[in-house]
Amino acid sequence: MSERLSQFDKALLGLRSLVLSGEFTGQRRLSEVAFAERLGISRTPLRQAMDRLVAEGLLERIETGGCRVATFTPDDIADAIELRGVVEGTAARMAAERGVAEPLLADAAEVLDRIDGALRASGGVDFDEYIQANAWFHDLLARFADSPILRREIERMSLLPLASPSAFLSEQSAIPDFQDSLTYAQRQHRAILDAITNREGARAEALTREHARLALSNFTYLTEQQPMLAKRVPGLALVASE
Amino acid sequence: MSERLSQFDKALLGLRSLVLSGEFTGQRRLSEVAFAERLGISRTPLRQAMDRLVAEGLLERIETGGCRVATFTPDDIADAIELRGVVEGTAARMAAERGVAEPLLADAAEVLDRIDGALRASGGVDFDEYIQANAWFHDLLARFADSPILRREIERMSLLPLASPSAFLSEQSAIPDFQDSLTYAQRQHRAILDAITNREGARAEALTREHARLALSNFTYLTEQQPMLAKRVPGLALVASE
DNA sequence: TCGGAAAAAATTGTATACAGAAAATCCTAA
């Protein structure tokens, strides 16, 4: 089961995790040689990985050469979350319009049951399970419409860690009534799946957008109440919007 | 004014234009050495350019190594056009909600006048002018909301040449009442700008989506009426959806 | 003539060398 990793894969995984660790979140240029040595590979595949991370938006090019960790304002993150909701909403609408293959629907129902289980776990909510199952549901949503284009774009948007639905989940436990928020989110999941199953495109789209707006309001609350969140955001420099 | 191009820039521009020329639209693997020689550069920057084009979606990786020109079904293109409309619609809505800086609005008004001029040119519609001004308008739309995230995503979606609003414009002259279609599109432009100026977010979004749907229906008409279009699609293998 | 194995050729993935440019350091002069 363990596929042999190419040097490029090593570079990509290693570099991404280093960037997300937050260690290099200053505005300094990232040294190719330093990272290549640290990851035990040559500069060539490391450079490829840097290019990739620039394309993902995690890094940004410097005019004079090289690149640095990207910085985002809370407004940027908010936009990314909302846009993700819009695109997922489109996926939901298309899925409803076109109909979804039975097996996928069955998978979705099962995943939603798993989320219910995580919410009702003895000893409080099982966060890890919730996060995983939630990510699974959103991935299924992206596959419902059977559109490679749509799927690709949604996947791309999930790459900005802060825009993905499960980002911050651990931070979010600081939110009052957070558990209620999760329960509410799950009710939205069921409503979305219901709308899609019933071929109600407009409703499926609206519900999915609304679902993203919940994540958005949680994020907004966090950044307003806890400005120091910036320090805990995994790896990306979060810059105060003036 | 002529900025010195890096080898990578040469590779990117050259390779993209070669791919779009359609010469390599078979399913064969693109040889790195061949292209490097043809463009007069070494394999390193060419390889970077290939990576970039893969990220853009113009090329796709081959499991055993290397990459080839990507293929799209008409359904894929249709999805891309629709999705572009959705994201542009979001930009329009956000612009209306947030308000747009005066200078940008003035630019937009001017561009729309240029389009009117292109439509009323003596000796028939000035297509080149229309295409250029139209692209300009859509670029302004992407900048209206003052959101780097949104702008980036819209730009990215314009990279798939077939999804961009002006793609096919020359082909589309084969459409009956095509000139009327352009006039209608321009009326939509004005309506969109009007909605944004009046801060009517929902209307701005709906109108922008509708605008994309016009392009979509033109594309659909073309592929249905002229299956041989595939041969004339610049550079991308268009595969019949079964 | 056809199928398949073996050898040959070509191609990719990776490492590394090198030149030119940017950045850091240090020295000098006000």
Added chain:
DNA sequence: TTAGGATTTTCTGTATACAATTTTTTCCGA
């Protein structure tokens, strides 16, 4: 002491060499 400039150092961008695969060709046997 500090500003400015020259020098040194470091770094990126690019070319190229090399090894491991993959693909093609060749050749033999059925």
